[in-house]
Amino acid sequence: MAATIKRIKLGTQGLEVSAQGLGCMGMSAFYGPPKSEEQMIPLIHHAINSGITFLDTSDMYGPHTNEILLGKMGELKNLVEEGKIKYIGLSEASASTIRRAHAVHPISVVQLEWSLWTRDVETDIIPTCRELGIGIVAYSPLGRGFLSTGPKITENFSEADYRQNLPRFKPENVEHNKQIFERVSEIAARKGCTPAQLALAWVHHQGDDVCPIPGTTKIENLNxxxxxxxxKLTPQDMTELESLASEQSVKGDRYGGLSPTWMDSETPPLSSWKRPQ
Known part of the structure; x- marks a missing residue:
């Protein structure tokens, strides 16, 4: 299925990126052993040649090795020379933290987990971002692979894959959550696409202010x-998908305390900060 990657603007600052990014975390950390540079650099080049301009990385992936990997293709240097690294974004921030930060300096984007099986941000955080004109970067739009592969994904977890410790991937919860994947698969077959494409399309249809960043280590999956x-999803398709994969229908927490989320990472009030003497 051919597709053209359009460019969109995120936030009132006019941060322009491709409509879909590439999550690079799994290349270096958390989803099993780090992948080889010989495999990953061609994947990164393929993404860029396909029109993807947003590569999501962090110094904690590896740690440090993921940013080193991306630096070896020379794109960061180009971005600096083009003057494109000049925006501020937040990740897993609460609505109140977003408001406080935006009052100090305009926030261009907020990165948050948003997918068919992670929708807790829809109540307060998404409306706050849209009220303030802040773009939205949706990470794990494929439910950490569950919405593309289903229950069998757990059969291939290595000892280094931290997903095996997440509540949603525990056997008792996978047994329940597989019903969601089965229904997504049925709808995908009806639409003539894969379950992963359907789940991603649902995120894309949330609005032009949303840029999902599905991660992969394989060129065929990137394509x-x-x-x-x-x-293309109709309003009826969207309603059907949302009814079968509501927040209440998914069993198991996102992290189970293994990593802070917007729910437990509120920035303390400024009055409580200790200033240097």
Missing amino acids: QNIGALSV
Whole structure:
């Protein structure tokens, strides 16, 4: 399924990126052993040649090795020379923290987990971002692989894959959550696409202020993810998907205390900060 990657502007600052990014975390950390540079650099080049301009990385992935990996293709240097690294974003921030930060300096984007099976941000955080004109970067739009592969994904977890410790991937919860994947698969077959493309299309259809960043370590999966841009969903399709994968229908917490989320990472009031003497 061919697709053209358009460019969108996130936030009132006019941060322009491709409509879909590439999450790079799994190349270096958390989802099993780090992948080789010989495999990953061609994947990164393929993403850029396909029109993807947003590569999501962090110094904690590895740690440090993920940013070193991306630096070896020379794109960061180009971005600096083009004057494009000049925006501020937040990740897993509460609505009140977003408001406080935006009052100090305009926030261009907020990165948060948003997918068919992670929708807690829809109540307060998404409306806050839209009220303030802040773009939204949706990470793990494929439910950490569950919405693309289903229950069998757990069969291939290595000892170094931290997903095996997440509540939603525990056997008792996988047994329940597989019903969601089965229904997504049925709808995908009806739409003539894969479950992963359907799940990604749902995120794309949330609005032009949203940029999902599905991660992958394989070129064929990257091409499939790009194909999601061509999947068209009707209002009826959206309603059907949201009814079968509501927050209440998913069993198991996102992290189970293994990592802070917007729910437990509120920035303390300024009055409580200790200033240097």
